[in-house]
Amino acid sequence: MIRVTVLYANKPGGKFDFAYYTNKHMKLVKEKFGPMGLVRTEVDKGVGGMGAGAPPQPYVALGHMVFNSIEDFLKAEKVHGGALGADVPNFTNIEPQFQISEIVA
């Protein structure tokens, strides 16, 4: 199994609409990628307020997509990546970073 993690860095002026992201964008992800090998998704929200002087979390948000294989993800991305990428400005002005990993333990 592989995990594709989409990371949204914490930066000055960065905006992120969690309601849109979880209710609409991830719904679209499931609709498009569900029939193409997507196993499950998860959404992480970086916590704040860890105490006075504590630095902010490096990322505002992380979206995780677990696929059966890299081949499944690449095929799904090729077909639907454009539509999903076009939805990004609807919830954030932060450029997403991608991390593709094998889940080894």
Added chain:
Amino acid sequence: MIRVTVLYANKPGGKFDFAYYTNKHMKLVKEKFGPMGLVRTEVDKGVGGMGAGAPPQPYVALGHMVFNSIEDFLKAEKVHGGALGADVPNFTNIEPQFQISEIVA
């Protein structure tokens, strides 16, 4: 539930011993944090060879620890963080970054 993600950046000269990390370090994490609110762990290994000219993944490895609450994690870290941190040089020369997130979906 919260996820503490430990990120090991891909950098020139960076070394990472996955056998030690999964078999020994994460075993130690479970021993120490298991009785203190740790729910589960996962280990991601950044994939390479995504094709000619493809950039490397941003991270060599990511370790995920899911806890019931931030309070549980902070307490566990206060008690055992030193021992776990002291084990890091046994598997990598990469400075770990920490991301603490609430799992919202």
